Amino acid sequence: MKIAFITIGQSPRDDVLxxxxxxxxxxxxxxxxxxxxxxxxxxxxxxxxxxxxxxTLITRLRSGESIKVSRKRILPLLEKLVQECxxxxxxxxxxxxxxxxxxxxxxxxxxxxxxxxxxxxxKIEKLGIIVPLPEQIPKAxxxxxxxxxxxxVISLSPYESTQTLLLxxxxxxxxSQAIVMDCIGxxxxxxxxxxxxxxxPVVLPREILINEIKKVRETN
Numbered sequence: 001m002k003i004a005f006i007t008i009g010q011s012p013r014d015d016v017l018x019x020x021x022x023x024x025x026x027x028x029x030x031x032x033x034x035x036x037x038x039x040x041x042x043x044x045x046x047x048x049x050x051x052x053x054x055x056t057l058i059t060r061l062r063s064g065e066s067i068k069v070s071r072k073r074i075l076p077l078l079e080k081l082v083q084e085c086x087x088x089x090x091x092x093x094x095x096x097x098x099x100x101x102x103x104x105x106x107x108x109x110x111x112x113x114x115x116x117x118x119x120x121x122x123k124i125e126k127l128g129i130i131v132p133l134p135e136q137i138p139k140a141x142x143x144x145x146x147x148x149x150x151x152x153v154i155s156l157s158p159y160e161s162t163q164t165l166l167l168x169x170x171x172x173x174x175x176s177q178a179i180v181m182d183c184i185g186x187x188x189x190x191x192x193x194x195x196x197x198x199x200x201p202v203v204l205p206r207e208i209l210i211n212e213i214k215k216v217r218e219t220n
Contacts, residue, residue, distance in 0.1 A: 001220065003213070004032040004089035006081050007184075008074050008096045009059030009067065011035035016095055016184055016206060023210050026217075032089060036077035037061070037069070048073050053135035057098060058157070060185065066159035068133070075102060082108060091216055095184045097205050099143060111205040112143075114212055115180060118203055119147050128173030129153040131182045140182055151176045158185030163193055170194050178203060 003026075007013050011033035021031070037048065037059075050056040050070045057071050078094075082105050085092045092108045094100065099112045119127065127148040131140045134155040141150055154169045170193075173179055178201040179194060191204045 001028070001091070001217065002030040002032065002089045003091045003093065004034060004085035005093045005095055006078065006085065007033070007035045007059060008037075008057055008069060008078065008098075009035055010037045010040075010062040012062070013060065013095055015060065015064075015187070019188060019206055020210055020213075024213060032085065034081050034085065035062075036074050036081060054139055056133060056135050057096070058132045058136075058159075058183070058185070059096070060159060066157065066185075071098065075100070078103060090220070091213070093209060093213070097182050097184055109209070109212055109216075111184060111209055114208045115182075115203050115205065116147055118208060119178065119180070122178065122201065124148050124178045124201075126151045126175065126177045128176030128179040129182055130170070130173075130179060130186070131155050132157045132159075132185065136182075144180065144182075148177075158183055158187065158190060166190065166193050167197065170197060174198055174200075176200060181205065 048069045050068050055070050055072055057069050058066055059069055060066055082092060082103055086105055086107055092105060094110050097111045125148055127144055128151050129140050129144055131137060137153045137155060140153050144150055152173045154172060156166055156169055180203045184205050186204060191202045194202050
């Protein structure tokens with residue numbers, strides 16, 4: 001089996017696959033990593049800056065730095081990557097939790113769709129959301145309010161925020177039935193901090209992807 005991981009930033013995403021792959025314990029599997037910005041140098045990265053709050057995504061560069069990027073400008077590059085990966089991979093994993101309805105492939109797995117399914121299966125009615133940036137809050141409300149009642153949304157960068165700040169902010173979501181960590185950058189360590197404070201389910205994209213990949217492998 002061949003699995004392609006696509007990031008909206010630059011590959012490799014060691015911070016993400018460094019958690020996902022050991023938990024999968026894959027054998028006889030070839031892994032590909034591709035990034036929308038892989039061929040973009042530092043000078044031209046400026047042309048991918050977001051044009052508005054609605055247009056804002058955050059990702060990670062090869063250097064480990066985080067960067068805000070334009071969803072609109074990233075989309076054509078992602079579409080091209082999906083087309084390329086369809087030729088070489090059995091499964092394509094999108095390492096981003098934006099919904100991206102424009103991306104189409106029977107091989108493509110989108111974390112957002114998996115998280116929605118998880119919330120629906122759990123019959124969650126009151127949902128707390130964590131996003132990386134303050135400017136992403138309005139879009140998160142619009143996106144997730146179609147799934148459940150939103151009890152609160154907080155912003156916390158998975159790349160720069162401290163444990164202390166997470167502890168302070170997450171307490172405002174204590175009336176939720178579940179919390180969605182709406183970014184692939186959030187780690188199992190982030191989830192543990194939350195579950196240590198609040199005894200409610202936490203939907204972590206990386207964990208959802210691990211479970212889905214296991215299911216797909218079992219059926220192939």
